[in-house]
Amino acid sequence: MGDCIYCGHAATSDDHVPPKGLIRPSRRVDLWTVDSCDQCNGGASGDEEYFRLMVVGALCHTPEADELFDGSISRSMDKRPSKESWLFDSLGVVDGQPCIEWNPDSLHRVALKIARGLAHRMGLEQPSLNSLSSLEELEGRGDYAQWAPDFSFSQHGGRWELWFFDSVRIVVRPA
Numbered sequence: 099m100g101d102c103i104y105c106g107h108a109a110t111s112d113d114h115v116p117p118k119g120l121i122r123p124s125r126r127v128d129l130w131t132v133d134s135c136d137q138c139n140g141g142a143s144g145d146e147e148y149f150r151l152m153v154v155g156a157l158c159h160t161p162e163a164d165e166l167f168d169g170s171i172s173r174s175m176d177k178r179p180s181k182e183s184w185l186f187d188s189l190g191v192v193d194g195q196p197c198i199e200w201n202p203d204s205l206h207r208v209a210l211k212i213a214r215g216l217a218h219r220m221g222l223e224q225p226s227l228n229s230l231s232s233l234e235e236l237e238g239r240g241d242y243a244q245w246a247p248d249f250s251f252s253q254h255g256g257r258w259e260l261w262f263f264d265s266v267r268i269v270v271r272p273a
C-alpha cells in the first residue's frame with residue numbers, strides 16, 4: 099500500500115470511490131478503491147452519511163434510489179434517530195414553496211472527495227482543495243456509467259459531473 103491519495107500520509111486502508119453506501123448492494127460490483135489513511139477514510143463517514151441521506155433521501159426520486167432509501171438508509175435511521183432528524187429538520191417552506199436547507203460544506207467535502215478519488219483512479223490531475231461545487235436536480239447521466247443508474251460521472255477539462263440516480267448532478271469545478 100502506498101500513500102493516502104487525499105493527504106499524503108501512509109495509507110492504511112482502501113477507500114471506495116464512490117462510497118459504497120451510495121450504491122445499492124446489488125450494484126456494488128467492481129467498485130473502485132484508492133489508497134487512504136484511516137483518518138481520511140473513516141473521518142469522512144459522518145459527512146458521507148449526511149450526503150447519502152440528503153442526496154438520496156431528499157432529492158433522488160427514482161425506484162432505484164427508493165430501493166436504497168427503503169433498505170440500508172432506513173435501517174441506519176432506525177439505529178440512530180438523529181439521522182432521521184437531519185432529513186426532516188431540513189425540510190421547510192419559503193415563500194409558500196417547499197425547500198430543503200442543508201449543510202453545503204458537508205455536501206461539498208464529499209463531492210470533492212469523490213472527484214479526487216475518481217481522478218486518482220483514472221490517472222488524472224485531482225481537483226484542488228479550493229474547488230467549488232454546485233448541486234442541481236436534473237435528469238441525465240455522465241459518460242462513465244459503470245454503476246449507473248446509481249452513480250455515473252463525467253470529466254471535462256478539470257470539471258467533474260457526479261450523477262446520482264440519474265436525477266441529481268453535482269458539479270465540482272476549479273475556483
